Amino acid sequence: MLMEAREVALEVRSSVTVGLPRDEAFRLFTERMGSWWPLSRHSVYDAEAAGVTLEPRVGGRLYESAMDGRTSEWGTVTVWEPVDRVAVTWHPGYGEEQATLVEVTFSDGPDGSTQVDLLHTGWEVHGDEASEAAATYRSGWPGVLELFAEAA
Amino acid sequence: MNTYASVMDAVGDGTRRAILERLLEHPSAVGELAAGLPVSRPAVSQHLRVLKQARLVTDRQVGTRRIYTVDPAGVHEVREYWERFWSQALARFKAVADEEAQRRAATAPKESPDVDGGA
Numbered sequence: 001m002l003m004e005a006r007e008v009a010l011e012v013r014s015s016v017t018v019g020l021p022r023d024e025a026f027r028l029f030t031e032r033m034g035s036w037w038p039l040s041r042h043s044v045y046d047a048e049a050a051g052v053t054l055e056p057r058v059g060g061r062l063y064e065s066a067m068d069g070r071t072s073e074w075g076t077v078t079v080w081e082p083v084d085r086v087a088v089t090w091h092p093g094y095g096e097e098q099a100t101l102v103e104v105t106f107s108d109g110p111d112g113s114t115q116v117d118l119l120h121t122g123w124e125v126h127g128d129e130a131s132e133a134a135a136t137y138r139s140g141w142p143g144v145l146e147l148f149a150e151a152a
Numbered sequence: 153m154n155t156y157a158s159v160m161d162a163v164g165d166g167t168r169r170a171i172l173e174r175l176l177e178h179p180s181a182v183g184e185l186a187a188g189l190p191v192s193r194p195a196v197s198q199h200l201r202v203l204k205q206a207r208l209v210t211d212r213q214v215g216t217r218r219i220y221t222v223d224p225a226g227v228h229e230v231r232e233y234w235e236r237f238w239s240q241a242l243a244r245f246k247a248v249a250d251e252e253a254q255r256r257a258a259t260a261p262k263e264s265p266d267v268d269g270g271a
Contacts, residue, residue, distance in 0.1 A: 006176055007176070008163070008172060008176070008208065008222060008224055008227050009227070010227065010230060010231060010234070011231075012231055012234040012235050012238060014235065014238035014239050014242050015242070016242040016243070016245065016246045017246075018245065018246050018249035018250055018253070019249060019250045019253030019254070020249045020250075020252060020253045024249075024252070025249055028245075028248065028249055028252065029245060035248060036244055036245045036247075036248035036249070037241065037244070038240060038241060038244040041240060042237065042240070042241065094157075094160065097164065098160050098164055114249075116242065116245070118238055118242060120234055120238060123163045123164075123169075125163065125169050125172045125173055125176065126173070126176060127173060127174075127176030127177040
């Protein structure tokens, strides 16, 4: 018998530390996204995928290009704070109305390294009790996630 | 990505979100759900089918009634998918960034001794 769920939410975190200083890590991640994005594994156009571009400004587009020049929008830049933070709406392969949100923050690590923290959030649906809990947990949002994990 | 598509579609609809909200508060039968929503009972059944397909709700027979409950299995799959996705993407970013850092270190003159070199 399942414990009862109170919350249905999408929230994913992922982090990595790289050997570049923060400004370079930020530029590589954003303005040169096409040079590292694993297009062979993650693309809309699969074998015909040619590149991915992030326009470095609020309102800029994040899009994939195909070899024949077609483009497919993955999202729109909503936060552009070089060299600390960038956020984009995220809907590769889907329409804008299906967008979730990806936020990436860059912080100084030891010895000139940079820590990159990615947070992918989307929709959340909760019952009344859980919304009260969510308000309480606002500063400690993972608490709600744990609640959710327990429900599995 | 099938699970992702079905879950995104399922939660993308206002009525289905309202149904989920109610089910999160308490498990219910179709009739109870329809009574509290501005949609017909067949429409609620249809929405429940979509939610069930996305594995966001599950049902069980209790006497003559079929009771629906929230089942987070679909969301778990979606979360796991994105966890894999982002860890792969960030691993690739790290590989390229570290390679670049090494190239720089090889070409730039070293100004300080290795930190882990001890005394």
